[in-house]
Amino acid sequence: xxxxxxxxxxxxxxxxxxxxxxxxxxxxxxxxxxxxxxxxxxxxxxxxxxxxxxxxxxxxxxxxxxxxxxxxxxxxxxxxxxxxxxxxxxxxxxxxxxxxxxxxxxxxxxxxxxxxxxxxxxxxxxxxxxxxxxxxxxxxxxxxxxxxxxxxxxxxxxxxxxxxxxxxxxxxxxxxxxxxxxxxxxxxxxxxxxxxxxxxxxxxxx
Numbered sequence: 710x711x712x713x714x715x716x717x718x719x720x721x722x723x724x725x726x727x728x729x730x731x732x733x734x735x736x737x738x739x740x741x742x743x744x745x746x747x748x749x750x751x752x753x754x755x756x757x758x759x760x761x762x763x764x765x766x767x768x769x770x771x772x773x774x775x776x777x778x779x780x781x782x783x784x785x786x787x788x789x790x791x792x793x794x795x796x797x798x799x800x801x802x803x804x805x806x807x808x809x810x811x812x813x814x815x816x817x818x819x820x821x822x823x824x825x826x827x828x829x830x831x832x833x834x835x836x837x838x839x840x841x842x843x844x845x846x847x848x849x850x851x852x853x854x855x856x857x858x859x860x861x862x863x864x865x866x867x868x869x870x871x872x873x874x875x876x877x878x879x880x881x882x883x884x885x886x887x888x889x890x891x892x893x894x895x896x897x898x899x900x901x902x903x904x905x906x907x908x909x910x911x912x913x914x915x
Contacts, residue, residue: 724843726758728757728903734846735862737846739831740862741822741860741863743853743864744854744855747851748850749877755814756902761812761813764818765791766817767793767819799819800823810842813843824858832859862883865879865880876893878891878908879893893906
């Protein structure tokens, strides 16, 4: 009786949102951006995405995004802002938005890293949101060095502007199948994305 061998075809790459030929964030998953320029990373991501962007942040935080600062990255008119008054509603709003599949990019600007269980729930919600079409992408913004458990990738971004040059130090600190890498990211024109130059370290030269 003939048998059919499994696993002969290469696995299909999971769909993702490409920021650069070296950086693709998998759809249907939740990622984390931390560091002082984490909102710039979110704006860069929004600029490369299509459709509306949902930005969820605490109502008790006084600071809000400045449209003038958003313009070099993405059109502020694409953004929908939700400002829950309770801490538990921040993660609930993000989970429900991912599950709906109606918003391609859902960003949670959080006061601190959430626990593992909420992250798992958001992963499942994002997968469910993609059952009727393209899966959404979730991005958590966390202060300091971040540290959310169970996220797909973690990115750290900090400004290194010099004179008129708009530059950032970008580091991929965590990814399931990729090593840590650092780049110098430079913006040369509005809405054109960022140009990356890999920063060589002792570990990468070894």
